[in-house]
Amino acid sequence: MKSLCLVGRKRIALVDQSIPQIQYDDEVLLKVAFCGICSSDVLEYTSGPIFCSQPGEQHPLTGVRLPSCLGHEYSGTVVRMGANVINVKLGDHVCVDVAYGCNEQGAEPLCHACTLNYNNACARIALRGLGAPGGGFCQYVVLPSRCLHILPDSIPLDVGALVEPLSIAWHAVRVSGFLKGQTALIVGAGPIGLALILALQAHAAGQIIVSEPGPIRRQHARNLGATHVLDPTKFSSTIDLVAAISHLTPPFYEGVDVSFDCGGEQDTMDAVLKTLRLGGTAVNLAIWQNPKAQISPIDLTSRERKFMGSMGFCGEDMDQVIEALNRGIIPMERVQQLISSTVTLDNAIEYGFNALIRHRDRIVKILVSPATCEAQTEEESYEQSGEEYRDDTRRRNESRGSGSGSGSSKSSSSSKSSSSSKSSSKSKRHGDSRSRVHSSQRRSSQQRQQQRQQYYDQSGTAEMFDTEMNESDTRNFAMYSHEGSIGNCTDDPSDHTLV
Numbered sequence: 076m077k078s079l080c081l082v083g084r085k086r087i088a089l090v091d092q093s094i095p096q097i098q099y100d101d102e103v104l105l106k107v108a109f110c111g112i113c114s115s116d117v118l119e120y121t122s123g124p125i126f127c128s129q130p131g132e133q134h135p136l137t138g139v140r141l142p143s144c145l146g147h148e149y150s151g152t153v154v155r156m157g158a159n160v161i162n163v164k165l166g167d168h169v170c171v172d173v174a175y176g177c178n179e180q181g182a183e184p185l186c187h188a189c190t191l192n193y194n195n196a197c198a199r200i201a202l203r204g205l206g207a208p209g210g211g212f213c214q215y216v217v218l219p220s221r222c223l224h225i226l227p228d229s230i231p232l233d234v235g236a237l238v239e240p241l242s243i244a245w246h247a248v249r250v251s252g253f254l255k256g257q258t259a260l261i262v263g264a265g266p267i268g269l270a271l272i273l274a275l276q277a278h279a280a281g282q283i284i285v286s287e288p289g290p291i292r293r294q295h296a297r298n299l300g301a302t303h304v305l306d307p308t309k310f311s312s313t314i315d316l317v318a319a320i321s322h323l324t325p326p327f328y329e330g331v332d333v334s335f336d337c338g339g340e341q342d343t344m345d346a347v348l349k350t351l352r353l354g355g356t357a358v359n360l361a362i363w364q365n366p367k368a369q370i371s372p373i374d375l376t377s378r379e380r381k382f383m384g385s386m387g388f389c390g391e392d393m394d395q396v397i398e399a400l401n402r403g404i405i406p407m408e409r410v411q412q413l414i415s416s417t418v419t420l421d422n423a424i425e426y427g428f429n430a431l432i433r434h435r436d437r438i439v440k441i442l443v444s445p446a447t448c449e450a451q452t453e454e455e456s457y458e459q460s461g462e463e464y465r466d467d468t469r470r471r472n473e474s475r476g477s478g479s480g481s482g483s484s485k486s487s488s489s490s491k492s493s494s495s496s497k498s499s500s501k502s503k504r505h506g507d508s509r510s511r512v513h514s515s516q517r518r519s520s521q522q523r524q525q526q527r528q529q530y531y532d533q534s535g536t537a538e539m540f541d542t543e544m545n546e547s548d549t550r551n552f553a554m555y556s557h558e559g560s561i562g563n564c565t566d567d568p569s570d571h572t573l574v
């Protein structure tokens with residue numbers, strides 16, 4: 076199968092890799108349907124490695140080396156699963172919580188955040204598709220079932236890929252303490268800023284004001300239902316912008332209840348702080364490229380304002396977004412407005428990444444559809460044999476009295492008959508999986524982590540990149556079907572949010 080990977084400094088490429096196999100009883104094989112290209116992915120391409128490991132080195136937290144599969148906003152279908160998986164069944168459509176914290180790393184003891192289930196704020200946080208295993212720009216990925224969230228039939232898989240960025244916006248609204256009927260300001264209408272409009276509407280916001288310099292993004296904000304949309308470049312100073320926003324809020328409010336900074340610049344931070352009414356809360360979602368900013372504490376103290384951060388999302392945010400979509404509280408058609416285009420994995424570099432760099436002011440979200448790549452016989456065999464694999468692992472567990480999961484068997488007979496002609500190669504794979512799963516039960520968490528890393532190294536081509544190759548060398552490798560390489564890109568102050 077093909078994977079879109081970071082392969083070196085400012086270099087991404089399509090890499091041929093073997094289809095991953097389930098290693099542990101709690102894992103599933105997911106066929107990726109759609110994976111959104113995030114500004115974090117583009118940043119990794121234009122300026123990386125930032126989140127991924129450095130060339131020739133292991134990632135300090137995940138142990139993953141380059142090439143490292145990118146993509147963390149994805150949906151897919153469960154096509155195989157281990158014997159102990161009970162929270163999903165074969166054929167389920169799911170989206171993925173990509174946090175890779177203490178539990179995923181086998182770290183002991185857990186950090187304080189992880190003990191409280193705030194794995195989004197883990198002290199050792201890493202992310203699948205940004206340095207941790209399990210990136211979504213590929214055709215198949217193996218994941219622990221606990222990071223999956225089931226999409227009901229009402230949510231199509233393309234919208235499912237947007238549950239991740241919607242969850243980031245949802246989390247920010249939730250932790251801000253936003254209340255029904257309150258007023259909000261969003262500074263920066265990139266994908267997360269636009270997702271904030273939908274999250275605030277779902278929380279019954281009384282007024283949603285958006286400040287965005289890009290005309291097309293402003294139009295998107297209007298189309299999604301923002302009540303007021305401003306162009307900050309029309310104001311000679313932040314003071315004038317703040318005065319205009321205050322004028323829009325109800326009499327005696329003198330500002331908004333909650334403001335969200337998606338820009339990560341001194342000007343955008345000044346705007347979200349100074350537009351707050353008495354006791355209001357400013358939320359920073361942006362990852363600042365310049366780590367230092369100036370704050371006048373008296374701006375906070377004099378009006379008892381609060382300034383806080385919001386990091387990614389928790390599993391409950393993802394569940395609440397799915398529920399809001401399912402009940403129409405977040406209108407499906409508005410989410411689909413965020414999808415600018417869908418490209419194949421083969422075209423993802425040119426029509427995805429490079430298009431976003433050239434036309435980011437005109438594009439909101441580009442989805443990559445790995446399933447539209449040329450199918451391979453081996454992959455078809457994997458999907459068809461999924462139920463039989465499940466039955467096989469269940470029998471093995473029952474025979475040793477360890478119990479089993481409760482997965483569906485609705486497609487069992489057709490799966491078996493359709494895969495019978497490939498039973499020989501399939502049996503070999505199953506035999507391999509059984510021995511790995513059996514031996515895994517005796518491993519400590521640290522050993523398990525080492526085994527997992529070895530597996531990912533084997534399935535990729537990490538040994539080829541122990542020393543960084545120059546661009547002409549890498550182009551000669553047969554494993555590359557496409558490759559991108561780039562210098563520094565222009566900065567985009569309206570979209571500096573993480574994941």
Ligand SMILES: [Zn+2]
Binds near residue numbers: 194
């Ligand atoms: Zn942790």
Ligand SMILES: [Zn+2]
Binds near residue numbers: 114
């Ligand atoms: Zn993202």
